[in-house]
Amino acid sequence: MGNIFKKLGIGLVVGGALVVVGHSQELPVSFQVLFFIVALIGAIVFMLLDAKPIGTMSGGKSVFAVTAFWILLITVCIAGASLLPQFDPEDEKAKIGKLLDKERKQSAQGKAEELIARAKALDAQVKALEERLKGIGGGQAATATATPPAGDKPSAAAGGGSASGDVMKVGEEQWQLQECYNCHKLRGEGGKKRGPELDNIGSLLTVEEIQQKIEDPKSFMAEGYEKEWQKGIMPNKFKDLMDPKEMQALAAWLGTFKNASVNTPKPIKKN
Amino acid sequence: MKKLSSGLLSLVVLFSLSVAATSVYAQEVGASTVEFPYTGNRTAVWIVAQLHILFAAFILGAPIFVVISEWLGYRKQDPRYDRLAKEVTKVTVILFSMTAVTGGLFIFVLLAAYPQFTTSFINQFYVVFAILYPALFITETILMYAYLYTWDVWKGEKKGRHIVLGVLLNLVCLLILFVINGPTSFMNTPPKAEGVSPQDFIAAATLWDKIANQSWFPLSLHRIDGNVAFGGFITGLIAAYMYMGSKTQEERAYYDWMGFAAIWIAVGGSLLQPFTGLLLAYEMCDYDFSFCPYMMADQLSMFFETQGIMIGLLFLGINYYSWLSVKRIEGADNVRMTILAPIVLIVLLPATMWVMDKFWIPDPMSLAFLLPLVLSPFLFGRFIPKTVSARTVIKIGFIIMLISDAVWLTPAGFVATGTDMPDEMKLPEGWDYLSSMPAKLSAILTLVYVTVVNYVLYNRTIKQGTILWGKIDFAAQFVLIFLAFTSTWIMGLMGAVRSLLKKYFHVYSLVSDLSAESFTPTLSYSVWWITAITVVFIGIVSVAALVALRPSVARVREPEGSPVPIAAK
Ligand code: HEM
Numbered sequence: 001m002g003n004i005f006k007k008l009g010i011g012l013v014v015g016g017a018l019v020v021v022g023h024s025q026e027l028p029v030s031f032q033v034l035f036f037i038v039a040l041i042g043a044i045v046f047m048l049l050d051a052k053p054i055g056t057m058s059g060g061k062s063v064f065a066v067t068a069f070w071i072l073l074i075t076v077c078i079a080g081a082s083l084l085p086q087f088d089p090e091d092e093k094a095k096i097g098k099l100l101d102k103e104r105k106q107s108a109q110g111k112a113e114e115l116i117a118r119a120k121a122l123d124a125q126v127k128a129l130e131e132r133l134k135g136i137g138g139g140q141a142a143t144a145t146a147t148p149p150a151g152d153k154p155s156a157a158a159g160g161g162s163a164s165g166d167v168m169k170v171g172e173e174q175w176q177l178q179e180c181y182n183c184h185k186l187r188g189e190g191g192k193k194r195g196p197e198l199d200n201i202g203s204l205l206t207v208e209e210i211q212q213k214i215e216d217p218k219s220f221m222a223e224g225y226e227k228e229w230q231k232g233i234m235p236n237k238f239k240d241l242m243d244p245k246e247m248q249a250l251a252a253w254l255g256t257f258k259n260a261s262v263n264t265p266k267p268i269k270k271n
Numbered sequence: 272m273k274k275l276s277s278g279l280l281s282l283v284v285l286f287s288l289s290v291a292a293t294s295v296y297a298q299e300v301g302a303s304t305v306e307f308p309y310t311g312n313r314t315a316v317w318i319v320a321q322l323h324i325l326f327a328a329f330i331l332g333a334p335i336f337v338v339i340s341e342w343l344g345y346r347k348q349d350p351r352y353d354r355l356a357k358e359v360t361k362v363t364v365i366l367f368s369m370t371a372v373t374g375g376l377f378i379f380v381l382l383a384a385y386p387q388f389t390t391s392f393i394n395q396f397y398v399v400f401a402i403l404y405p406a407l408f409i410t411e412t413i414l415m416y417a418y419l420y421t422w423d424v425w426k427g428e429k430k431g432r433h434i435v436l437g438v439l440l441n442l443v444c445l446l447i448l449f450v451i452n453g454p455t456s457f458m459n460t461p462p463k464a465e466g467v468s469p470q471d472f473i474a475a476a477t478l479w480d481k482i483a484n485q486s487w488f489p490l491s492l493h494r495i496d497g498n499v500a501f502g503g504f505i506t507g508l509i510a511a512y513m514y515m516g517s518k519t520q521e522e523r524a525y526y527d528w529m530g531f532a533a534i535w536i537a538v539g540g541s542l543l544q545p546f547t548g549l550l551l552a553y554e555m556c557d558y559d560f561s562f563c564p565y566m567m568a569d570q571l572s573m574f575f576e577t578q579g580i581m582i583g584l585l586f587l588g589i590n591y592y593s594w595l596s597v598k599r600i601e602g603a604d605n606v607r608m609t610i611l612a613p614i615v616l617i618v619l620l621p622a623t624m625w626v627m628d629k630f631w632i633p634d635p636m637s638l639a640f641l642l643p644l645v646l647s648p649f650l651f652g653r654f655i656p657k658t659v660s661a662r663t664v665i666k667i668g669f670i671i672m673l674i675s676d677a678v679w680l681t682p683a684g685f686v687a688t689g690t691d692m693p694d695e696m697k698l699p700e701g702w703d704y705l706s707s708m709p710a711k712l713s714a715i716l717t718l719v720y721v722t723v724v725n726y727v728l729y730n731r732t733i734k735q736g737t738i739l740w741g742k743i744d745f746a747a748q749f750v751l752i753f754l755a756f757t758s759t760w761i762m763g764l765m766g767a768v769r770s771l772l773k774k775y776f777h778v779y780s781l782v783s784d785l786s787a788e789s790f791t792p793t794l795s796y797s798v799w800w801i802t803a804i805t806v807v808f809i810g811i812v813s814v815a816a817l818v819a820l821r822p823s824v825a826r827v828r829e830p831e832g833s834p835v836p837i838a839a840k
Contacts, residue, residue, distance in 0.1 A: 030696070034677070042670070
């Protein structure tokens with residue numbers, strides 16, 4: 001008993017100290033809890049290290065003990081993992097639904113004509129938008145007026161009627177669906193320093209060039225990403241996951257980002 | 272021989288069943304009309320696949336150390352090794368039939384749940400599934416039964432012949448592992464080339480191209496040493512059961528020794544696991560970098576948090592077992608170690624974190640700093656007169672392990688996915704280094720190092736003292752059970768991770784999974800199934816061990832058995 005109380009006491013003191021330090025450093029509470037739990041596990045470990053040996057159990061008693069031990073293990077595992085934050089599948093289901101929608105329809109067949117018709121309509125919209133963008137571009141790409149303020153819907157800044165609005169929607173949706181945000185910060189969201197911030201990409205590349213970059217990530221390489229392992233980070237798979245229209249829409253949407261206050265690195269043409 | 276023929280028969284029946292099923296389903300191409308009750312289709316496949324790989328891992332891993340053990344017994348003329356080898360082989364043979372049964376069930380469930388994909392996938396690897404795999408499997412069956420049944424025939428003069436047969440069996444086992452990991456790894460990282468669409472590339476690819484995909488070799492490596500470790504842990508479990516059921520002190524002495532030998536092997540395999548595991552993860556991320564955030568930062572981040580917890584506990588368990596083992600060695604109190612050892616233990620974690628931050632992995636400078644550091648107790652220890660008792664070193668080791676665990680378990684933030692992590696959940700600036708890859712790597716390295724130091728000490732104690740076999744703290748048997756549970760559970764968890772990495776594809780970026788179940792399940796849901804699978808697996812293993820080893824308990828009590836002296840070394 002003395003052993004148990006002594007170790008428990010030390011565990012509580014160490015754990016408490018960690019919590020105090022964590023608190024003073026403004027670590028989120030969940031981390032303080034983590035460190036506290038590790039300290040308590042430490043207390044248990046040291047209780048076990050110094051525990052008196054258990055004598056050999058009889059058959060019946062050991063069956064009982066093993067069963068109880070199993071139940072304990074199972075409970076701890078399930079409860080422990082269930083207490084960690086859980087990813088909500090609904091977040092993903094909607095996305096996957098959109099991504100697979102086309103293929104599902106195709107595999108269900110009969111919808112092919114409808115798809116072609118829709119693709120044609122989208123194509124026309126893209127053409128119209130490209131015309132308009134050329135009109136806006138006119139050499140003063142990086143002016144403040146063309147810059148969508150952070151947090152603002154860029155489609156609003158790009159203006160235009162419902163046709164370009166649709167393309168913009170498709171573009172933004174592709175950004176979400178293909179999870180570009182996992183590597184790129186845009187409008188101050190996402191990123192995590194894996195790839196460059198893209199808020200000024202519209203001033204550095206034309207829509208066609210952006211599309212080229214998505215299609216073949218080796219076509220342009222951002223300045224400052226010259227290390228061998230960095231060259232292969234941006235996946236070379238998007239041309240297989242998006243159809244050309246979607247890629248165009250994504251490029252067109254990105255082309256509207258001309259926020260010169262963000263330091264998007266210069267893309268260098270490779271081939 | 273009756274067992275052999277019935278085993279073969281059931282295999283043939285299973286195989287023809289699965290072929291018949293293939294052709295039936297091939298005709299009605301289209302979405303599955305079958306819906307497994309309660310579990311749903313995906314989880315049904317998950318359960319049988321995981322059970323199958325657990326049995327397979329054991330029957331591939333166990334023969335490796337069975338042969339080594341048989342050889343050791345032959346060389347040292349120590350009958351315990353031979354008995355261990357034979358007993359494990361008996362259990363292996365029973366579990367072998369479970370592998371065949373779950374394998375047949377696996378194909379069946381796959382065809383029922385995903386008829387279209389499964390048929391096309393089998394066609395993709397036709398030579399493997401129709402010729403290579405069945406041929407290898409039948410060869411393995413024959414070799415395995417031959418190995419068991421010639422045990423008592425080929426002894427003495429002919430022992431060498433028997434060992435060669437065992438080596439042959441192992442070669443076939445390894446071949447099976449490499450062959451079947453081809454299609455498995457193909458689903459994660461199908462070969463691709465720049466400038467060609469994946470579909471065109473696969474259509475033109477040879478079978479070898481498809482098998483030798485980017486994650487094939489690392490996956491196979493990680494599974495080989497994983498299987499050895501796993502085989503060891505499961506053998507430890509069997510030893511624990513038999514120890515608990517032993518009626519005599521001789522039996523207890525033998526099964527105590529068996530647990531000791533099994534954990535030795537398991538630890539050998541486990542120490543390699545982090546390195547091959549990282550290689551596997553590295554190749555995956557190199558194939559498609561988006562795997563990396565998906566695993567470590569986003570949907571699966573808490574799966575990895577759980578992996579960290581379990582591996583931390585596994586290492587604590589391993590070292591606790593060696594602590595209990597040392598405790599029952601007479602003369603352990605006299606064993607001392609150079610003071611350099613605890614010093615290196617204490618500075619290793621911060622030193623590695625600093626070095627890894629300055630020189631990240633491929634940089635040889637990191638090795639230039641770390642190698643001398645970790646080797647110094649063994650190289651220079653003898654020149655320094657000051658020493659510390661074994662107990663103190665081990666206890667310091669435990670504290671270091673706990674600190675390393677804490678570092679390993681510190682994520683960027685406790686959120687289900689890092690994509691939209693609110694600032695107030697994040698580690699504040701200045702502390703975020705704790706959640707970086709270099710910090711994690713340092714933590715794993717330190718865990719491995721502490722274990723190595725403990726084993727060096729343990730070995731020294733064994734050499735200098737006398738092991739009182741059969742006198743180990745009874746608690747050690749619970750540690751053995753704990754280790755078997757944890758390692759099985761980790762396999763289940765990581766198997767799920769590898770499979771989920773394919774995201775909403777059957778074959779990554781090539782064949783979409785159009786069913787409604789292609790999302791990432793919650794950790795809680797996954798863990799329920801992983802635990803259930805673990806319990807079923809361990810339950811079957813326990814029954815198999817009881818069935819296989821009961822008679823031998825009776826036989827050994829006869830005078831011709833080989834009694835083990837209680838204080839034998
Ligand atoms: C001490 C450390 C480790 C242990 C004990 C361990 C153990 C295992 C085991 C037993 C398996 C199952 C093998 C099989 O199914 O045949 C496995 C699979 C796997 N491990 Fe590890 N591992 C360790 C470290 C790592 C690390 C550091 C990583 C990467 C970050 C990793 C990534 C994986 C992956 C992706 C799989 C899935 C392969 C499969 O399909 O089974 N492991 N691990």
